[in-house]
Amino acid sequence: MTVKMKTKVMPNTLRRHVLMLSGAYAFAPELASAGPLETVAQWLGFEPETEVTDVLVVGAGGAGLAAGLSALEAGVEVVILEKQAAIGGNTLIASGLFNAADPQRQQAMGVRDSIDWHFEQTMASGAGRNDAEVVRRFTAEAPATLRWLERHGIRFLPETVTTWGAEWPRGHKPLLPRGSSYVRMLSEAIFASGGKIMTNAKVERILRDEASGRVTGAIFTDEQGRARRVVARRGVVLAAGGYGANPELLRRFAPGFAELPSDNAPGSTGEVMLEARRIGARLTNLECVQTVPGAKRNRNFQVRLDLDAGRSVLVDGFGRALKDAAGSRLSLSAAILSAPGGGAFVVTDDSAVESYDRVSRKAIYRGLETGDAVRAATPEMLARALGLDPLKLRASLDAHNDMTRSKTASCARVACKPIVTPPFWGSRVVLNVHSTLGGVTIDAEGAVLDAEGRPIPGLFAAGEIVGNLHGANRIGGNGLSAALTMGRVAGRCAASGGRTAMPESSRAP
Numbered sequence: 001m002t003v004k005m006k007t008k009v010m011p012n013t014l015r016r017h018v019l020m021l022s023g024a025y026a027f028a029p030e031l032a033s034a035g036p037l038e039t040v041a042q043w044l045g046f047e048p049e050t051e052v053t054d055v056l057v058v059g060a061g062g063a064g065l066a067a068g069l070s071a072l073e074a075g076v077e078v079v080i081l082e083k084q085a086a087i088g089g090n091t092l093i094a095s096g097l098f099n100a101a102d103p104q105r106q107q108a109m110g111v112r113d114s115i116d117w118h119f120e121q122t123m124a125s126g127a128g129r130n131d132a133e134v135v136r137r138f139t140a141e142a143p144a145t146l147r148w149l150e151r152h153g154i155r156f157l158p159e160t161v162t163t164w165g166a167e168w169p170r171g172h173k174p175l176l177p178r179g180s181s182y183v184r185m186l187s188e189a190i191f192a193s194g195g196k197i198m199t200n201a202k203v204e205r206i207l208r209d210e211a212s213g214r215v216t217g218a219i220f221t222d223e224q225g226r227a228r229r230v231v232a233r234r235g236v237v238l239a240a241g242g243y244g245a246n247p248e249l250l251r252r253f254a255p256g257f258a259e260l261p262s263d264n265a266p267g268s269t270g271e272v273m274l275e276a277r278r279i280g281a282r283l284t285n286l287e288c289v290q291t292v293p294g295a296k297r298n299r300n301f302q303v304r305l306d307l308d309a310g311r312s313v314l315v316d317g318f319g320r321a322l323k324d325a326a327g328s329r330l331s332l333s334a335a336i337l338s339a340p341g342g343g344a345f346v347v348t349d350d351s352a353v354e355s356y357d358r359v360s361r362k363a364i365y366r367g368l369e370t371g372d373a374v375r376a377a378t379p380e381m382l383a384r385a386l387g388l389d390p391l392k393l394r395a396s397l398d399a400h401n402d403m404t405r406s407k408t409a410s411c412a413r414v415a416c417k418p419i420v421t422p423p424f425w426g427s428r429v430v431l432n433v434h435s436t437l438g439g440v441t442i443d444a445e446g447a448v449l450d451a452e453g454r455p456i457p458g459l460f461a462a463g464e465i466v467g468n469l470h471g472a473n474r475i476g477g478n479g480l481s482a483a484l485t486m487g488r489v490a491g492r493c494a495a496s497g498g499r500t501a502m503p504e505s506s507r508a509p
Helices: 012-024 040-044 062-073 089-093 103-109 115-125 132-151 180-192 247-253 271-278 329-337 350-355 358-370 379-386 390-406 409-414 478-496
Strands: 031-034 049-058 078-081 196-198 202-208 215-221 227-238 279-284 289-293 312-316 344-349 374-376 424-428 431-436 447-449 455-461
Touching (some): 040 202, 040 215, 049 062, 062 078, 062 089, 062 180, 062 227, 115 132, 132 478, 202 227, 202 271, 202 455, 227 271, 279 447, 289 329, 312 329, 312 390, 329 431, 350 424, 379 390, 379 424, 455 478
Parallel strands (some): 227 455
Antiparallel strands (some): 031 279, 202 215, 215 227, 312 344, 344 424, 374 424, 447 455
């Protein structure tokens, strides 16, 4: 059956906000506000049941699991608190790609890459809103973290790939769907090493000693609603994620994005970030939000035909290829919002769809039933089903295939492959809130900084709760890579009670 895709114009407020992030408007000021440091008895009115450990980790997504396992490997005791009923967070539902310079895989593909090039691209993508020392630590340690993950049983495809807005083919794709392998293998290693993970454990207060200024633990409520305390002898790692599933905070910090659908896990609500601010942490870049193609509102599945950017084409409402389709996610979002003809569409072929993981394929085939995806025997038939100009869509695909054969510069960035295998697939692009890029400020060791830029003793952070790593834009594939890499760094530093040097094997050449 032929399904005609309907046109919808995106709100002007979202266009303005994307322009602001692109540099057309000024950014909001950084936020730093410390509230009173009450004692536990003052806040609760009683002394709660208390557990003592060495390192406390808040959040059991990729960053928190990496931090917990890294601390355990340093020989200390670890407790991880997860407010949801199950672990995984956004990592579990992410694409799974891990960006790292990897000569062994990339050179076999004819791809040139290095730690320095990864660093330079990440800095440029952040548009001056990210910290060079933090980015250097991330990109320098990402290759070692990749090997660490492989030692813990996570298996990757032999070739690197490029996702939407990745800008370079350095994404390592796990064999298991999405981010499930990270959650499964790291949690198993944590349990095997004697670590403790508590679910339905919502952190209510971060504890900071008023006299010394040191963070000493946290108060949380358990499954029965009881207030309990964890004392951390060495340090606390915040890995509770961002606020992409909290419309109230989006309206407060990034109103242009507040009405978009969100692809975030329900636990991404930002209250731990605000609690960190209460005890003195500096917040930055809260207006920076990233969007990617996703699901319509109230859909519980995503039709993503763009998971491999090198074998899909982004076109406007007439079927003409959008400019800068190999660019940053911020520039791609801006292009989609201003696409002529009433919206943007992504087009690919059957070989691309069959290369995706089984979870993504299942959602795509489900989209055929709901009208969120269309397939047809020829590009011209697909164009008619999508409401595009058949000749213009055919020309866009021919141009992509010509660039693939001639290996143009844009194709070098995304490792292009021809789009020639029928049936051909298409879908309308619906932008979703994918990640919030603002949060606490850290240094290169993952230590959380206060309003004056000084490390808060005993407090570390990693993952989406961090606000000064990605800046105005996050390169596709850098999200999980930064969370896992800096989670590993933060866990190691928390276990040492302070700072650790960058391993020689991780330093830039």
